Amino acid sequence: MKPMRIALLGLGSVGRGVAKVLANPEYGFVITAAADSKSGAVAPLGATLDMCEVFARKNATGKCGDSAWSAERIVREAEYDILVEVSPTNAQTGEPALSNIRAALMRGKHVVTSNKGPISIAYPELSAVAKEHNAGLMFEGTVAGAVPIMNGLRHGLAGNRVNALFGVLNGTCNYILTRMEEEGLTYQQALLEASDLGYAEADPSADVNGTDAAIKLVILANTMLGMNVTLDEVVRVGIDGMTADALMMAGKTGHTIRLIASIHPDKRQLEVSPRLIHKEHPLVVDGTLNAVTVDTELAGPVTFIGRGAGSVETASAVLADLIALKERYGDK
């Protein structure tokens, strides 16, 4: 089977993970173009990029390649089979990723992304464009990192109606709540600890106010549950008002408090809020882990647990998508 050619947009943590993973030739992919927000590198026709060199150049000069090759130009002009879009999420507009993904699909190129913006904002449109151009559009890495929840819902539980979905979808919040519970820390102490360990962003507000989890719910609802909802419809309560006392009280009856994201498709209810949950429930996971329980018609409740973030972990989700595309579209 001929290697499939990848244009990689985004050379941050996830992009580095993807490049590292795909360096293994057994997977059968080569990177022929790559771009960060400032520049791009394109291999001569028939050749592949040396990604070590690309990252070395980026580290040394701040630019991975030539300013003449923007991400946008690569999408439209470079030679590749699959666009891997792993640039940072813009939750408001989805740009520039949204336009780049759309343009790739319109060229009939397949797309794999871990970028929540475009999928949460424009999935109905993007999936229609993909279908029209017979291109694959995959996004396992957008929700719950390495946890194969999309694949589980679409294939593992194929044929099951989902009555409800419950998720712990934000590792930062779960870490903070775990530490408040275990050590009696205040919210501020636990947040500071999360920041020190690199588990919280410089501006953690979208995490702690429930927006990040809500975006992931919108993605799951629209892509997997046949809904068509927007972020505005998700009821959101964050964890920033949480007290160690509340967690202690919960503990007295064998419960704890976790930021639970839920979807009830029949009632069109989407909610992210701190909820009391029994400590033995499978959704009660430690630290930065993510977990999703799907309550299904035939299989009953099924839970998936794993790492919700991380460079190589998210790359693992991208890789599974790439392999699925290769099995479906790669020439054999």
Next chain:
Amino acid sequence: MKPMRIALLGLGSVGRGVAKVLANPEYGFVITAAADSKSGAVAPLGATLDMCEVFARKNATGKCGDSAWSAERIVREAEYDILVEVSPTNAQTGEPALSNIRAALMRGKHVVTSNKGPISIAYPELSAVAKEHNAGLMFEGTVAGAVPIMNGLRHGLAGNRVNALFGVLNGTCNYILTRMEEEGLTYQQALLEASDLGYAEADPSADVNGTDAAIKLVILANTMLGMNVTLDEVVRVGIDGMTADALMMAGKTGHTIRLIASIHPDKRQLEVSPRLIHKEHPLVVDGTLNAVTVDTELAGPVTFIGRGAGSVETASAVLADLIALKERYGDK
């Protein structure tokens, strides 16, 4: 898409579940032949079986159809696209399911089974026969019931090397240990309770001595991890010597004891034994639930939890396999 035609072998609990699920025409399958161990029913060419009638006849007379149509004859002569083999497991010989599955594959018919016997005994041979005849062979229901562990390993975590696999694969044992832990019951009391509730077989020895979990390990090792092992190679220690004291002692340090099945592919080590495990570990699940933690190279540890048995639950796994076959082989 034309409905795919199914020959259903086995009309016990799982067979009833499958028939019930496939009665929904949206899934696009029809049952054209069915057999229990004594007789079979075959629809006239172009027609489908009325499964309500088949089960009514079985309930009334003990035979689902005509003695002239044995399962074996249906496999070789009836018109169908997919053999669904859900008859009871014979762990020693795999028969008669093994011969029936082989014969179907040699006719180029696809096979979906929840029968552990043939897959644990003869997977290398059966998969070669399937490949030779361009037929699909799927068996999600053989391990952990409704938990989509096969799909997760093959697709959701595609490209990941599995460093180790740990599973709670026997619901009977997990129920007994859970009850001993929670209520301080003796092993005999908990076993009796499990029997009363229908969670233990009339002869529970293969469950409590670890053989059932070991068979599932062999299936996972050979089908998903590229190994070629036999049941003899699995080190087995059962739970029949377990005392409430041991569980109480474990509890004092926040641990419990569960029957853990494990595979270390690199060391070719397969083992089923009661092991001390922290109560907060995702594998510590309640009652008859099953759980599998896969320790992978890229994604890290990923855990799948759900119902390990049950009529409709196992039928859910069969359905997911059927849908995957339809997507791959059904004429569109």
